[in-house]
Amino acid sequence: MFSASEGNFYLSGNFAPVEQEISAAQLPVTGSLPRDLNGRYIRIGPNPRGDVDPATYHWFTGPGMVHGIRLRDGRAEWYRSRFVEGSDGVLNTEKHAAPNTNVIAHGGRILTLIESGTPPAELDPEFAGTTVLAEDEAFGSGFTAHPKLDPATGELHAVTFSITQGTARYVVLDPEGRTKHTTDIDVDDNPMLHDMALTETRAIVLDLPVTLAAAIRCMEAGEPVSTLPMIWDEQHPARVGVLPIGGTSDQINWVEVPRCYVFHILNAFDNPDGSFTLDVVRYDELFLRDMLGPGGSVPTLVRWTVNPATGKTSEDVICDYSVEFPRIDGRLTGRPHRYGWFAGYGAGGIEITDDVERAHTRDGFETGPLVKVDTVLGVTQLHDYGPGRVTMEPAFVPRSDSTSEQDDGWILSVVHDGNVNRAELVVLDAADITAAPVARVHLPARIPFGFHGNWIDDRELGL
Numbered sequence: 282m283f284s285a286s287e288g289n290f291y292l293s294g295n296f297a298p299v300e301q302e303i304s305a306a307q308l309p310v311t312g313s314l315p316r317d318l319n320g321r322y323i324r325i326g327p328n329p330r331g332d333v334d335p336a337t338y339h340w341f342t343g344p345g346m347v348h349g350i351r352l353r354d355g356r357a358e359w360y361r362s363r364f365v366e367g368s369d370g371v372l373n374t375e376k377h378a379a380p381n382t383n384v385i386a387h388g389g390r391i392l393t394l395i396e397s398g399t400p401p402a403e404l405d406p407e408f409a410g411t412t413v414l415a416e417d418e419a420f421g422s423g424f425t426a427h428p429k430l431d432p433a434t435g436e437l438h439a440v441t442f443s444i445t446q447g448t449a450r451y452v453v454l455d456p457e458g459r460t461k462h463t464t465d466i467d468v469d470d471n472p473m474l475h476d477m478a479l480t481e482t483r484a485i486v487l488d489l490p491v492t493l494a495a496a497i498r499c500m501e502a503g504e505p506v507s508t509l510p511m512i513w514d515e516q517h518p519a520r521v522g523v524l525p526i527g528g529t530s531d532q533i534n535w536v537e538v539p540r541c542y543v544f545h546i547l548n549a550f551d552n553p554d555g556s557f558t559l560d561v562v563r564y565d566e567l568f569l570r571d572m573l574g575p576g577g578s579v580p581t582l583v584r585w586t587v588n589p590a591t592g593k594t595s596e597d598v599i600c601d602y603s604v605e606f607p608r609i610d611g612r613l614t615g616r617p618h619r620y621g622w623f624a625g626y627g628a629g630g631i632e633i634t635d636d637v638e639r640a641h642t643r644d645g646f647e648t649g650p651l652v653k654v655d656t657v658l659g660v661t662q663l664h665d666y667g668p669g670r671v672t673m674e675p676a677f678v679p680r681s682d683s684t685s686e687q688d689d690g691w692i693l694s695v696v697h698d699g700n701v702n703r704a705e706l707v708v709l710d711a712a713d714i715t716a717a718p719v720a721r722v723h724l725p726a727r728i729p730f731g732f733h734g735n736w737i738d739d740r741e742l743g744l
């Protein structure tokens with residue numbers, strides 16, 4: 282693990298916070314921005330303010346900062362960064378986490394999200410400010426960083442948990458953002474439920490061995506715990522809960538899966554034989570050796586085939602490189618997909634056949650190239666952004682509503698350029714990622730390695 286005596290990895294380099302909110306207009310562009318991109322690319326991550334204790338600071342717990350790039354008619358009109366109001370970044374019984382993890386649009390609102398009990402904040406489209414949505418019925422006991430939009434209905438599905446209340450729920454919001462359905466999920470030990478999956482017929486809960494209960498046992502033994510009180514739990518099962526879309530807790534069917542942790546799901550879909558496919562990025566362990574962040578094992582893209590009828594799960598590695606931040610065309614959520622795009626690890630990519638200890642080095646833990654996986658042909662491609670330049674999470678934007686090819690569109694991502702210590706928004710052709718970028722928007726500042734970023738089209742906000 283990265284111990285306190287070495288300093289805190291997650292407060293150094295481009296993990297370190299920035300100090301100021303920035304506004305800049307008329308950004309320089311290399312290449313040609315597609316004129317169809319009318320909206321905002323928004324990233325979010327933790328950005329601690331003031332003094333933090335490097336011995337216990339956990340990467341996941343800093344207050345949120347959003348970074349937005351406004352594109353319209355082939356121009357990059359502005360870059361703005363703002364702290365998310367209501368963030369305190371301090372673990373306490375009232376408000377123990379900041380909405381610092383994901384940013385989406387739903388029901389015409391831009392929402393910044395986190396799991397574990399803090400409600401979302403609404404972000405003004407012009408970045409004029411943020412408002413915590415504590416009074417919304419849907420968000421009273423917190424929400425999740427990774428709800429899933431069902432493309433068939435426009436409904437938003439979420440598996441939420443509250444670390445203080447010890448509750449877990451399956452929640453469905455209607456297309457306007459109103460609560461349509463809730464049901465409690467019975468799980469032990471207060472597990473970290475980061476992502477969930479949908480198929481056309483099922484909602485899927487990941488109940489994996491990172492828990493509050495393990496951290497409490499650790500504290501009771503007098504051992505130090507980070508600002509995120511959730512750690513690897515040798516006593517907790519690894520299983521997925523399967524229930525019908527819109528179903529209730531008594532319908533959940535639990536199926537054992539390989540012992541691991543999963544933050545992120547690429548996608549899931551039903552198979553004709555009654556099983557379902559679940560493509561996930563798995564960690565052999567988490568918060569066991571690296572207690573301050575996810576640096577302890579090699580993130581690996583695997584395909585699980587889960588059969589609720591037999592209770593069996595099989596696993597196959599489906600990417601040559603270590604990857605995180607998996608993304609598909611969102612219109613295929615819950616349906617069979619061919620392609621996935623990812624942030625790869627390591628400067629030139631870490632092949633997962635390499636000595637796994639390599640991924641425990643600091644250089645190996647930082648992201649590097651964009652990775653595209655063709656899950657049908659089993660082909661992996663990389664886009665290398667150049668020496669000292671690494672991508673954060675990609676987002677796929679379809680070229681038009683009528684697009685039929687599954688990779689006909691663009692990949693947008695923020696790239697950190699360590700040579701000049703600034704960020705760019707880079708646009709690639711999603712069908713031809715090895716080609717030179719379509720466009721590079723030059724930003725006036727760096728954007729710290731954060732968590733998630735999304736393209737929010739003007740039409741999603743009714744603009």
Ligand SMILES: [Fe+2]
Nearest residue numbers: 426544545732
């Ligand atoms: Fe996430």
